Amino acid sequence: MKQFLPIIFLIIFLGILSSANIYLARRFSFYFDLTSTRYLYVAFGSLTVFMIAGIISTTNAQGTFANWIYILASIVMGFLLYLLISxxxxxxxxxxxxxxxxxxxxSALSLAVLITAGGIINAQYRRISEVEIPIKGLKxxxxxxxxxDIHIGHxxxxxxxxxxxxxxxxxxPDVVFITGDLFDGRIRLNSKSLEPLxxxxxxxxxxxxxHDGYSGAEEVKQNLREIGVTVLENEVTHFNQIQIIGxxxxxxxDGDPGMHGTGKKPxxxxxxxxxxxxxxxxTVLLHHSPDGIEYANQHGVDLYLAGHTHNGQLFPFNFVVGMVYKYNKGLHAYKGxxxxxxxxxxxxxxPMRVGTKSEIVLLKLKPVES
Structure with a gap:
């Protein structure tokens, strides 16, 4: 049954897209009293094809033209989502x-434009999220x-x-932890992009x-090492008072296929x-996605830092991600x-955030009071 899941998902996905296009075409035909809906079917269908093909074909492209295709296709994706909702x-x-x-x-068009524009602005406003966490053994x-999830790219x-x-x-801060997806394609995958670090x-x-893997993980890591960043690859190191597992x-x-299955890898x-x-x-554990906390707990990890989910990034996907990942955003606890x-x-x-936020997390690790 598992081998058919991708096909089933694809069929459901295409069915949803087709239904959405039909719905939008018929509604706008009614709104503006058009005698034929045919051209609207073509228009919304073409935008959908452009959106999907544009993103898939140019994700790792490096040319200027391809970059603009990716940008337009991505914005069209967000706009169509909120046009449907509007x-x-x-x-x-x-x-x-x-x-x-x-x-x-x-009204529907105006609302979709406002949400899209607001989402683009919101994504560029990066908030500081301060959290206090007691850690046993800290002096x-x-x-x-x-x-x-900085996603340097298009x-x-x-x-x-x-x-x-x-x-x-x-x-x-005394230390900075980066938990993956530094890059989002090869278009800016070079040492110059990392100079600010x-x-x-x-x-x-x-x-x-x-996404570092899709872009070229070894190249990403090499560039980081050259500018003095410590890259951890399934290893343990120490900083100040803490043990860091990366x-x-x-x-x-081994039996978990995951959302981004890694084949026969560990x-x-x-x-x-x-x-x-x-x-x-x-002990602090660094891992990109918030999976396997039970195994971290078995090895005495005090704090597990992850990302990956974006908390869905765009409403209503924050609710979907919340169903997929138990720890989809913020601070949680599992036993100790x-x-x-x-x-x-x-x-x-x-390049939008609706119902979510772009955040820099400031963790104040405090000794446990006896």
Whole structure:
């Protein structure tokens, strides 16, 4: 049955897209009193094909033309989502408030444009999320900045990274943790894009994410090492008072296919069993996705830092992601292990955030009072 899941998902996905296009075409035909719906079917169908083909074909493209195709296709994706929602809202309101059809159409279009524009602006406003976490064994308070899912690529480049670095430095952290998806394609995959990271005033530790893998994980890591970032690949290191475990992006367990299956590669369970971990020391685990917390807990991890989910990034997908990932955003606890899942600093796909936020997480690790 499992082998048919991708096909079933594809059929359902195409069915939803087709139904959405039919719905939009018929509603706008009604709104603007058009004699034929044929051209609207073609128009919405063409936008959908452009959206999907544009993103898939240009994700790792490096040319200027391909970059603009990706940008337009991504924005079209966000706009069509909110056009569909806006039309549904307007139709619902029209059941109770009678209005001229043309006004309904204009209202739906205006609402979709406003949400799209607002989402683009919101994605660029990066908030500081401060969290206090008690850690057993700490002698003094330690301040850590947690960055995740920056997604340098078609939208975000060195200027954006510079703003993130400046805002991070302003918090005066003792250490900086980056939990993957630093890149979002090969278009800006070079050492120049990472120059701002040199200005971070604290030591930096990095683990890969799935999008780093799509872009070229080894190249990403090499560039980071050249500028002094400590790259952790299924290993343990120490900083100040804490033990740091850094894992590559992987499944939680050997039998878990995961959303981004890693084939025959190791799992968190198997790798953690092989590492030389001292459970009695204050321990922070870095892993891209918030999976396998039970295995982290078995090895005495005090704090698990992850990202990956974006908290869905766009409403209503935050509710969908919340069903897929138990720890989809913010601070949670599992027995003696705390986990913080960042909503991310950047974006994937549409450069928008609706109902979510771009965040730099400031973790104040405090000794446990006796």
């Amino acid at each position: 039309v549904a809202i307007v139709d619902l309101i029209s059941l109770f408030v009678k209005s001229v059809p043309r006004l309904l159409g204009i 003094n308070e330690l301040v850590a900045a947690h960055l995740s 939208f975000w480049g060195p200027k954006t990274l510079q703003k993130i670095v400046d805002k991070t430095n302003a918090q005066n 040199k200005q971070l005033k604290a030591p930096v530790y990095f683990v890969e994410g799935n 894992l590559n992006h992987m499944r939680a367990d 799992s968190m369970r198997s790798v953690l069993d092989q590492l030389n971990i001292f459970p009695e020391q204050p 292990t705390r986990i913080y899942t960042s909503q991310g600093v950047g974006t994937f796909g549409p």
